[in-house]
Amino acid sequence: MLRLLTEIISRRIKKETGKIKGFEYETLSLKVKIKGPARKSYILPAGIRGKTFTIERIVFKDWTIKKGDLIILNQDETRKCISTLKKGTVVKRWRNFTKKDIDGDGNHEIVFDNPFLTAVVAPQYGARLWQLRNNGTMNNELFGGNFIRDKGYIELGGIEETLSKQGKPDELWNGKFKSEKSNDNNSICFSYKMKKEKGISVRKQFTFYNEFPGLLKTFNIIFKPEKTKKKDKKKKKQKKSIRLTQRVFFAMGGIPDYHNLFHIPTKSGINTIRFNKPLFKRGWEDEAWWEWQHLYFSPDPGTVVLERENSNDILLFFFNKEELDFIWTGDKKRTPRLHITYKEKKIEPKKKKKYGTLIAIANDFSFQKQEVLFASRGKATGDFVPLCFVYYSKRNKSKQSISLQRKNINKTNEMLNLKVPGIPGTFFYYTTIENKETMEVTASIKDKNLKVKVELEQ
Secondary structure, three states, X not given: OOOEEEEEEEEEEEEEEEEEOOEEEEEEEEEEEEEEEOOXXXXXXXXXXXXXXXXXXXXXXXXXXXXXXXXXXXXXXXXXXXXXXXXXXXXXXXXXXXXXXXXXXXXXXXXXXXXXXXXXXXXXXXXXXXXXXXXXXOEEOEOOOOEEOHHHOEEOOEEEEEOOOOOOOOOOXXXXXXXXXXXXXXXXXXXXXXXXXOOEEEEEEEEEOOOOOEEEEEEEEEEOOOOOOOOOOXXXXXXXXXXXXXXXXXXXXXXXXXXEEEEEEEXXXXXXXXXXXXXXXXXXXXXXXXXXXXXXXXXOOXXXXXXXXXXXXXXXXXXXXXXXXXXXXXXXXXXXXXXXXXXXXXXXXXXXXXXXXXXXXXXXXXXXOOEEEEEEEOOOEOOEEEEEEEEEEOOOOOOOEEEEEEOOEEEEEEOEEEOXXXXXXXXXXXXXXXXXXXXXXXXXXXXXXXXXXEEOOO
């Protein structure tokens, strides 16, 4: 992710010349001094600017490098440099989380694990949910492309928020968020005071669950107008309204190809969109014969399902559809994307605007009449596999049971109610541990045409 700009302060020939396809080369040992990040949009770890580091490079003799030249370290050189100068990033346990440098850029990411998922949050890059692994399939479902775009924008992947109507990146996408105190052991909070949009500050909270295959992401916007003098005409006018857009970079199973599907539930059923069509001709089933860039206004209910065809990788997003303006799916270049754009709202001084999104991992799902049933398989421990079944209804309910079938044996179990602030409707879940010998478990909701099946072997 990070690249370092360095200056060569000394060089020596480590190996004599050789040839690659007729071109002579030599191996150099270079002592370099760190000048700073290769691009302004990169975040440089504290305490390494001005320090020296030794690298080894193969250089063609016709294009050799000398003392005083500026060079950019590649990803491996950068990681070794940071690891050496920072003496490695120490892995720390912090309440129910782990602080760990995932990408080798010298900054800690925050990791949360439960039997069903592993989530990685990057505070230094917009406090984004950067990775989300399905522990049942061991695949990262959020794409981390790290592609450089125009004007210094780097597509880091994961989920980012912007205050742009079109979802284009603004200062939130890579703002360095500060950690805030949280009273809940399963929650982490971050805040950021915007520089370009005066008076606007943002607070993000991630709430995790020990036996539930999902997490709740809460986004708060607070407006505290600054006092300005009437004579001061140079100051920029403060923003009067906001429009939040969540940009989800996903590639189910880590692969951004045409096997990635968008499922958009509507009142009449589910519409399915395929991400991009292959270059060769092939017939598709009727339900997937959609243009891969598509726009939906306020889908009903507030649910979107992302799936990888012919696999067990599924992501589900739940939100308040009453606050939603539209959903856009697709991408012109590399990565399947989902843009969730909320309605524009007037900013009122000292009043908070709150948006909630529940993100869940699954291996199978069923949808009918604005209700969803999905199943998640966790990471096996020996011969035992954790399973969780989740039922969502747009209506408010107080009780719900689920029927589980194992080897022709049916058993009905009461589900637990999960309260999710900010999202209308009711969530129920039931978590169990099954022996692999059971092979598969089928779950259904009484008097509903909702049924899911989970195989216990990957």
